[in-house]
Amino acid sequence: MDETALRQGIDDLYAAYADCIDDDRLEEWPDFFVEDCRYLITDRESHAAALRHGIIYCASRGMVADRVMAMRRANIFEPHRYRHIVGPARLDAVEGSVATAHANFFAVRIMHDGDTRLFATGRYLDRIDVGARPFRFIERLVVLDSRKVDTLLVIPL
């Protein structure tokens, strides 16, 4: 695959992922991951210290799917939505069918009453299976800039 097509495919993956969450189509969210995946939301300092725990942690696509089901069932939180802006993806390396990439993001949270605030900022650090279409995440680390974000972090980022 030429590099332009590869970059375009990664940009599309990033945008489709954000759209899926922003549109509240969370049942489709696990499809963005390979079966044997890792999804972790952590903060910058924990990540720098190589701590492997996180605010949200899923070690397989099954856990990703479970998380969505639990969220839909529990429904104890005040309804809200996100709106993401994801900066341009940066392709760091490609080895075989695995691309390493990252991007900055801002996520705004919109409460049911319309109240809007900048909720989370940070960086996606990704390993992506680019050997088949659609591209899927082998690993997505969501590294938040601030530790203050964890209240009401129910919807994935």
Next chain:
Amino acid sequence: MDETALRQGIDDLYAAYADCIDDDRLEEWPDFFVEDCRYLITDRESHAAALRHGIIYCASRGMVADRVMAMRRANIFEPHRYRHIVGPARLDAVEGSVATAHANFFAVRIMHDGDTRLFATGRYLDRIDVGARPFRFIERLVVLDSRKVDTLLVIPL
């Protein structure tokens, strides 16, 4: 036209549109639309309910131009500017010379005294005439995430 050129053209259209508004060159804003166009600012819930009214509604390029003239004449609002960040355009479909695309946006409002706040977030839903250069909007729906935005929504988004 190949897809890379098409995507590049749409990205350029999106960026030029945002620049036009952010630079307060609103007299050029109607040029981004075909003659027989539709421009609508609405909110997510009204859009989901297929309501066709909006906070701002223009059903032709003439109405788009009228809106700018009215805004310049009235001048009863406190001076302010916007700054947009538009996420990467997503190309949904191309039929003949009409492309369907969308993108997320954040708009910050800067008041005359320098006060800055995140004013509006949402999504552009577009139908674009890509049969001639420059590309122009046949329809631009601005779907706001929150209903709370309508105070002082004078400048288009």
Next chain:
Amino acid sequence: MDETALRQGIDDLYAAYADCIDDDRLEEWPDFFVEDCRYLITDRESHAAALRHGIIYCASRGMVADRVMAMRRANIFEPHRYRHIVGPARLDAVEGSVATAHANFFAVRIMHDGDTRLFATGRYLDRIDVGARPFRFIERLVVLDSRKVDTLLVIPL
């Protein structure tokens, strides 16, 4: 160089520049400039009035490097970091090996206690040496939307 490669190179420059600052690798920041460069942070009104002073002003790569050293030594400010989102780069012109381009940006500031706020918005106005790899800035003007930003503007934007 074809236009796709040129645009991609500029997008990469913009993203690498933001990453360098956001990652606090400021010792690498001077490398983004040619020797005989200009770096200026100003505000929209001063820029429109063609005023050449700025909140931060460097007239050579040496001054850019000095600024970083001074910042590291002084260390009198409360620790904080930025997170940038830079919109798509717009290529305005290419003459010989010099490209003129611009982009919008939002910068969020994250204080040591995690407090996060939208700190600065504005536009980069750039002249870029695209005659050699990596591309480097001949001139980067950071035009802020608001004059209110100058408190605690220590880290470059």
